[in-house]
Amino acid sequence: MSWKAILSILTCNVVLMSASYTMLIPFLPMYLIQELGVPADHANMWSGVVFSISFVVSAVMGPIWGKLSDKKGRKLMAIRSGAGLAIAYFLCGIVSSPFQLMLARAFQGFAAGLWPAELAIMSAYAPKQKLGFCMGVMQGALTAGGVIGPLLGGILASVFGMRISFFIAAAALGIITIITFIFIKEPPRVEKTPEQILVAQKAEQVNLLKIPMIRRLLECAVVIQMAILILQPILTIYIAELNHSMENVVMLSGIVFSLGGFAGAISSPLWGKYGQAHGFFRTMCITLAISGIVLILQSIPDTLIPFAILQFMCGLFYAGVYPSINSILVKKSPPEQRGRIFGLMFSAQQVGSTIGPLVGGLIGTFIGLKFVFIFAGALMFLTSASMYLKPPIRKINRKKFAN
Template identity: 25%
Template sequence: MLLQHWRMRLHFLWLVQLLTIATMEMSGPFWPLYFKQLNHTYLAEISSQWASILGGLAYILPLVAAMFSAPFWGKLGDKYGHKLMLLRALFALGFSQLLLVYITDPILILLVRFGQGLTAGTIAASQSYAAKMSPFQHRGQIFSRIQAATAAGSLLGPLAGGYWLEHMEMTGLFARSAIIFLMLFLTLYCLLPEDNKKQSLQKTSKNSPEVNQANILWPPLVLLAAICLAQIAKRMPQSFYALYAETILGQGSMMIGILYSATGLGILIAAPFSGYYFDKLKNGQDKRNFLQGVCLLSLLLMLLQSQINSFYPALILRFFWGICLAAILPLLSAQLSAQGGIKAIGKQVGISHSAIKLGGIVGIATGAVIFSLLNWQWAFATIALTYVLLLWLLSKQTATEPDTREEVKLIS
């Protein structure tokens, strides 16, 4: 039976997104180790340094590819349906995992990863579908819940991958991932209604108005820059935080994993509530103040982090930073999607994800450079500076302030 109510569809997409991210993250932490194990003709042995470089490319290449392809797939989804884009993304993920079962050449593996980035993109497709098939006034909840599913998958995936790799080779993990994606593909095909048919949209179109000045808090270019900056700040610690935890906090791999998980746990807990609260705010200025307040709190947390050299205070700061991250990026993306109207949701979400991918690449590179050239205190201070720039951007307003009375009428 098809899932008819929008809340049922959102819960279903939440589960699909969780399983998708968890399946991809099963192999995520282990790419350098896998490259080190490979033997091939033009390199008799891969050194640890080369394994690290190849592992880094395995992370970065899909991001680069997705940065260019996301708007194209979003626009195509607007025309032919975002359910089709979800099916396409799941098929691409499953097919790429199947190829990796048989391909052992490092260069070909990197090409497969690049192709996966070009053709996949489940997060953007899920957000576009849910936003298109749900009432407009719940858009903040939609984007936040998909973010929560992504955080949950990022928590569970490495744990499952580490457990299974104790009992099988990496290729066995790829084969298991391909089977999971096939099952998700078939389940989604059977249960999710089409979103390119008029009768599917009639129930939500009256609650999903086209672009209205009351829904626009920032100009599109300001929002894109803010999304990019938010992702830079989020990704910057990824390249150095493990070294900071090992050398400054004096922790081993288990405790470092707990520190990383604390941020994901904060996102998972806070995301649904931040989206719900944001949707309940009727006044545009209140929404702006909410996001600015969260950014200011993130800035203060990073300044505190730059002075911390013990485990438990760092753990607390990581958790509260996760709570802040649960609000900033998904709500900015929801604002950008609102400016395209129901007919251009996919295009707007795709553009948003391009900014997210660009921010991720810049953030990882910037964090690595600052940490290597200066020290960990400067690295966290740079993240705080990023939030200063983000606060400045969010102080920008549209040419005409929203009419809050019109917004109340629209939502009611």
């Protein structure tokens, strides 16, 4: 099957997956209050629990599903995750209490793993000279879905109600599952010699976290995800301050947030091409450092328009970080380990997603909103400097696993 056809199908899948997720998450607090009867003064507590439980469970399950994808097949794991997420969204739409919603979100975390499964499939089909482009397009699709989701979710919630939004998201995940089942073939596995089989068996016993390059990149992913998610609890409030009014603040926040997403969707494939030509590690360091600088600069404006321009600029550069990391992992790892590696990367992102909002809320409450941007930007810049000054140069290859 043509890699271009695979890329087209998986790109559509990722847009649907990301949009389904982001069309629901911003409205969870309102769902708790309006549909599940949670008192307004308890909504923040329940929102935090419901929001975090999925990340915690998926962080635990990510490496397990990744390992199974290496053994049982990447397509099977994509189908499993797509079907499981469809069921989870449906359950979220029929719950009648916050505790039931928490359990449904926990099941969502258990079913998670569609994104790393899609990446693993694409990495197996992508030609070496097109790897960066493919990873960039996939990241752009993820970002594009993140832009479409909140806008679509707001419209659906206002017209049909929030429960219907969950059912539509479940249908979208069902469509992804059917498309994967019908059109995607299990990536071909290269026939191995007895010696290569022995190496692969030894590789399965290796603790990937003990390999310096993988460990450093996972640590980098935790910090990056934490730095971006730090902003989530305070972004709407900060935009209201810059606008000097609470009028239309939800709409303005959606527009400003979407600017970074639009920029990322545009620039991700371009960064992928740049990394292919000039090196993915170099691209990662550049985009990470400039993203950090722009985040720090976002603490300076006192009006909304300069802040929005900087948000767009941040999206342009941030979009090059994860395609570069994913491309490095693909280029430096044996094919039989990629499910495990992408599973670990997914878990690292979930850990960062859990920690980030908590840290951002604390800094914004006790120090000030501007310092959230300074802290997040400094984290990203220092991570880039650390990676550049002490690069994870050890390579992962079959000989290493055989030793």
